[in-house]
Amino acid sequence: MILGLDSKYGRIDVLNMKTQRRSNRAYPYLISIGLVFITTVLGEFVKRALEPTNIVMFYLLAIVIIAIQWGQGPAIIASVLSVLLFDFFLVPPYLTLGVADIQYVFTFIAFLIVGLVVSTLASKTREHLMQRQTERFQTALLNSISHDLRTPLSSITGSLSALLDNYTSLDDSTRKSLLEAAAEESGQLNNLVGNLLDMTRMESGALKISKKPCELRDVVGSSLEQLKAKVKNRNIKIDIPRDFPEIPMDFLFMMKAFINLIDNALKYSPQNTIINISAFLSRDKAVIEIKDQGCGIPEGELKRVFDKFCQVEKSQETKGTGLGLSICKGIIEAHNGEIAARNNPNGGTTFIITLPVNRESI
Secondary structure: OEEOOOOOOOOOOOOOOOOOOOOOOHHHHHHHHHHHHHHHHHHHHHOOOOOHHHHHHHHHHHHHHHHHHHOHHHHHHHHHHHHHHHHHHHOOOOOOOOOOOOHHHHHHHHHHHHHHHHHHHHHHHHHHHHHHHHHHHHHHHHHHHHHHHHHHHHHHHHHHHHHHHHOOOOOHHHHHHHHHHHHHHHHHHHHHHHHHHHHHHHHHOOOOOOOEEEOHHHHHHHHHHHOHHHHOOOEEEEEOOOOOOOEEEOHHHHHHHHHHHHHHHHHOOOOOOEEEEEEEEEOOEEEEEEEOOOOOOOHHHOOOOOOOOOOOOOOOOOOOOOOHHHHHHHHHHHOOOEEEEEEOOOOOEEEEEEEEOOHHHO
16 A cells, blocks of 8 residues: 555656776875885884894785785885885985995895795785685675576466466466466566666666656656555555655666665565655755665664675565665666665664755755
């Protein structure tokens, strides 16, 4: 049962978009250089107590840490810089690249060679470990996806086989029940494949959106219409003012985000509880809340619940690939918005979406 919403449906234009975030490639090099300078400062404090050749070990330790943490490139830069700083600050005569004893020349050469070899070995070990972790992750992911694909396929195949083999002996209600089960699982399968395709497009940068002023009530209404088979007799209360300002958005993609969020609330809350969908204005932002009365999210998982393939431990035995909330986050951020989750004091979870509104409609 849906309360408080008169929905209408407008024309939907579709284009794809996603804002990509690139990591700063200079960051590992800057951190590595900083670590070498810190090692040099440490060497300044102990150079009167230790021989210069012993201080070399501090630099080698720093190079190993850099290689394991950031790879071969930063480690090679750290090796070369370590030799120069070691000579300039810690080997007499100080503050010059000259040496008082020719033996230090061989020390520098050995130091550089060892540093390069250690950095190479450490970075290869790091790459090997990362490759093994990636392989384990891919195996777990494929197992999860194949399970989620097989489950609806098995149900669809079983329902249709029962109809084909026993059509004449089944009464009308049984045939209808089998067809409804097949249709419901088909929808689940379609949603899973759609989420996988959306995530692929988002990560490749091929997902683009076209924003136009839209009424929030229309988006929510269309989302609930798509979920009508799951909503059935569930009590969903809508509290969105009729004069709520229009929001610049891609209707179809924002609808996809709401479908995932409402479906999440339906799955993780008991049948006899209420799901509340409300909206209000905060300055020039629209704040939309989807609140359920389910089992909630462990506090330690609230920040990572929108991560790709994140599957939070729930009290209910509900499975999934962990893509829905990640896709919601990508779509909402592409609209210059934000999404967050919090647990309710009396149980359940509230998802909060913040979006810029159309100033002209306020």
